[in-house]
Amino acid sequence: MNMKRARIIYNPTSGRELAKKNIAYILDRLEDVGYEASAYATKHEGDATAGARKAVDRKFDLVVAAGGDGTINEVINGLAEQNYRPKLGILPLGTTNDFARAIGIPRDIVKACDVLCEGHEMPIDIGKVNDRYFVNIAGGGKLTELTYDVPSKLKTMLGQMAYFIKGIEMLPSIRPIKVRIDYDDRSFEGDIMLFLVSNSNSVGGFEKLAPEAKMNDGLFDLIILKASNLAEFIRLASMATRGEHMKDPKVIYAQASRIKVESEEKMQLNIDGEYGGDLPGEIVNLYHHLHLIVPKEAKEAHELDVQQAVKQLQ
Numbered sequence: 652m653n654m655k656r657a658r659i660i661y662n663p664t665s666g667r668e669l670a671k672k673n674i675a676y677i678l679d680r681l682e683d684v685g686y687e688a689s690a691y692a693t694k695h696e697g698d699a700t701a702g703a704r705k706a707v708d709r710k711f712d713l714v715v716a717a718g719g720d721g722t723i724n725e726v727i728n729g730l731a732e733q734n735y736r737p738k739l740g741i742l743p744l745g746t747t748n749d750f751a752r753a754i755g756i757p758r759d760i761v762k763a764c765d766v767l768c769e770g771h772e773m774p775i776d777i778g779k780v781n782d783r784y785f786v787n788i789a790g791g792g793k794l795t796e797l798t799y800d801v802p803s804k805l806k807t808m809l810g811q812m813a814y815f816i817k818g819i820e821m822l823p824s825i826r827p828i829k830v831r832i833d834y835d836d837r838s839f840e841g842d843i844m845l846f847l848v849s850n851s852n853s854v855g856g857f858e859k860l861a862p863e864a865k866m867n868d869g870l871f872d873l874i875i876l877k878a879s880n881l882a883e884f885i886r887l888a889s890m891a892t893r894g895e896h897m898k899d900p901k902v903i904y905a906q907a908s909r910i911k912v913e914s915e916e917k918m919q920l921n922i923d924g925e926y927g928g929d930l931p932g933e934i935v936n937l938y939h940h941l942h943l944i945v946p947k948e949a950k951e952a953h954e955l956d957v958q959q960a961v962k963q964l965q
């Protein structure tokens with residue numbers, strides 16, 4: 652009998668070196684449920700992508716990304732659009748774990764390994780923009796660049812407050828940028844502070860920012876914040892914590908599977924919290940592209956969604 656093979660790709664520096672300290676335990680847990688398990692420690696930026704590509708070439712059954720959102724992003728960049736794609740598992744052991752939070756994967760390492768070993772699978776969409784891939788979010792506008800500036804320590808301590816503080820601190824120096832955004836068969840032209848294209852409902856600690864976002868419906872949630880002053884921004888940021896911002900006339904909220912963004916002046920793209928090249932960009936939803944190991948509840952919720960969608964069609 653051929654044994655199933657699992658490869659853990661972990662960032663030894665992320666979080667408080669949690670993956671590194673627990674690697675023997677993680678390997679043991681996977682061996683216990685019948686995997687032949689091995690591990691690869693990333694050495695520098697981009698290494699998790701190379702590690703994932705190797706797991707593709709060697710036809711591993713499962714690739715586990717152990718680290719923060721940056722590590723997960725690099726791993727999916729190694730798996731995306733390959734003919735053979737191993738299943739994906741996640742151990743949220745970084746400082747920022749927005750994606751794992753969106754799926755409900757616990758931060759506790761024992762509980763996260765339980766999820767992995769139970770092995771419930773769910774298809775997920777991923778986003779593609781100019782040949783790069785994301786699981787959580789793509790965005791642009793000076794305000795999105797603040798994710799680079801918020802120190803990890805502050806993020807851990809203050810969660811979403813850290814973004815508030817940084818956002819308010821930066822706002823007076825931020826000019827709106829003129830853009831054209833085509834989304835499916837609609838289009839917007841005007842001055843904006845930022846746009847966000849979200850695949851999940853957990854963005855920078857704001858869990859109600861894109862409340863409709865489901866990561867397997869073939870659609871992104873698009874949020875555009877039109878030009879605003881400081882008072883409007885503070886009002887909107889506090890509305891966003893309650894999920895009430897979508898009703899505001901300064902905000903456009905829509906769902907779409909293909910979003911094209913162009914701007915006259917230079918505008919950077921932010922992909923899963925990191926710099927991801929410059930605009931223009933066409934953001935495309937790759938429907939059910941990866942198979943992710945998720946908690947039982949997440950899989951059941953997904954199956955319920957599918958049943959409801961089928962009922963609506965009948």
Ligand SMILES: Nc1ncnc2c1ncn2[C@@H]1O[C@H](COP(=O)(O)OP(=O)(O)OP(=O)(O)O)[C@@H](O)[C@H]1O
Pocket residue numbers: 662663664665666667693694695696697698717718719720721722723725744745746747748803
């Ligand atoms: N050995 C390494 N040394 C330094 N950086 C690394 C190493 N391996 C990977 N990296 C880089 O570290 C980045 C951040 O890692 P990751 O997402 O796992 O942690 P994080 O939660 O964002 O933050 P932190 O590292 O503060 O915990 C990755 O995108 C990757 O490019």
